[in-house]
Amino acid sequence: MQKIVYKPIGIIHSSYKQREGVPIQGALSRNSKGKVEVFPEYKAGLKDLGEFSHIILLYHFHLAKGYSLLSKPFLENEKHGIFAIRAPKRPNPIGFSVVKLEKVIGNVLHVSEVDIVDGTMLLDIKPYVSKFDVRTGTKDGWLTEKLKGAKEHKADDRYSP
Amino acid sequence: MQKIVYKPIGIIHSSYKQREGVPIQGALSRNSKGKVEVFPEYKAGLKDLGEFSHIILLYHFHLAKGYSLLSKPFLENEKHGIFAIRAPKRPNPIGFSVVKLEKVIGNVLHVSEVDIVDGTMLLDIKPYVSKFDVRTGTKDGWLTEKLKGAKEHKADDRYSP
Numbered sequence: 255m256q257k258i259v260y261k262p263i264g265i266i267h268s269s270y271k272q273r274e275g276v277p278i279q280g281a282l283s284r285n286s287k288g289k290v291e292v293f294p295e296y297k298a299g300l301k302d303l304g305e306f307s308h309i310i311l312l313y314h315f316h317l318a319k320g321y322s323l324l325s326k327p328f329l330e331n332e333k334h335g336i337f338a339i340r341a342p343k344r345p346n347p348i349g350f351s352v353v354k355l356e357k358v359i360g361n362v363l364h365v366s367e368v369d370i371v372d373g374t375m376l377l378d379i380k381p382y383v384s385k386f387d388v389r390t391g392t393k394d395g396w397l398t399e400k401l402k403g404a405k406e407h408k409a410d411d412r413y414s415p
Numbered sequence: 416m417q418k419i420v421y422k423p424i425g426i427i428h429s430s431y432k433q434r435e436g437v438p439i440q441g442a443l444s445r446n447s448k449g450k451v452e453v454f455p456e457y458k459a460g461l462k463d464l465g466e467f468s469h470i471i472l473l474y475h476f477h478l479a480k481g482y483s484l485l486s487k488p489f490l491e492n493e494k495h496g497i498f499a500i501r502a503p504k505r506p507n508p509i510g511f512s513v514v515k516l517e518k519v520i521g522n523v524l525h526v527s528e529v530d531i532v533d534g535t536m537l538l539d540i541k542p543y544v545s546k547f548d549v550r551t552g553t554k555d556g557w558l559t560e561k562l563k564g565a566k567e568h569k570a571d572d573r574y575s576p
Contacts, residue, residue: 387548389442
């Protein structure tokens with residue numbers, strides 16, 4: 255089987271030193287702050303990023319060991335397929351978060367709405383573009399009922415190593 | 416430098432045999448169809464995915480050779496930082512698309528709003544969840560003016576190998 259090899263382009267810093275206690279999604283935790291340190295050799299790639307209010311972060315779930323094709327996600331006591339949930343123990347443990355970009359200072363992005371563990375390896379940054387990324391009237395599957403009235407939720411220890 | 420190794424979990428099929436002519440974003444090309452073939456060993460992970468109307472695909476830009484930290488994206492004649500645009504020639508060439516899930520038949524997802532070249536290697540699938548993924552009132556940087564009135568746009572040859 256073909257292998258795909260990537261390398262970290264930076265490190266994500268947050269106040270969450272372990273999975274337990276991390277907000278389950280940044281959109282539900284608007285005041286959760288962090289810093290994205292982009293390694294100096296990639297700094298030129300940040301040109302004009304500061305004009306966007308939100309960005310997409312792709313990163314490596316470095317704490318995830320192995321994976322399960324069926325898993326009980328947060329908010330839920332039933333098992334769902336790993337591709338129908340956002341849990342970190344995935345065949346390729348790639349994390350995806352939309353965060354709010356507060357400011358860019360040199361090679362450091364100051365962000366909020368953060369749901370990422372401290373020390374996470376950054377793989378990519380993309381601008382969040384409403385005309386590309388917003389879908390309205392979606393069907394949100396098993397999450398529809400679970401998210402009614404949801405505000406902030408913190409992770410428990412179910413995905414800890 | 417640490418390496419991160421992933422493996423394809425499937426293949427994306429579409430009518431686009433090369434970069435040129437691919438819609439630049441699926442949201443602007445609602446009728447562009449494709450199929451996501453998930454390798455049989457991962458099929459169990461698709462449980463309950465069919466309840467979602469939209470999904471996130473993460474994939475490897477297999478045609479991208481090398482990268483540029485500054486690049487002229489589609490719709491634009493100015494260079495921007497690679498992290499402020501969606502172009503494939505990125506330090507880690509990971510593609511991100513939101514597509515509409517029409518139906519799931521066995522290990523094959525029938526999708527629309529596709530902006531992906533035929534034969535692309537799939538890395539991950541996540542459910543698109545409006546409460547997690549929709550941001551309103553965003554600032555869309557250099558794209559704000561370019562997208563006014565935008566409907567469908569097709570790629571030219573600027574990212575061909």
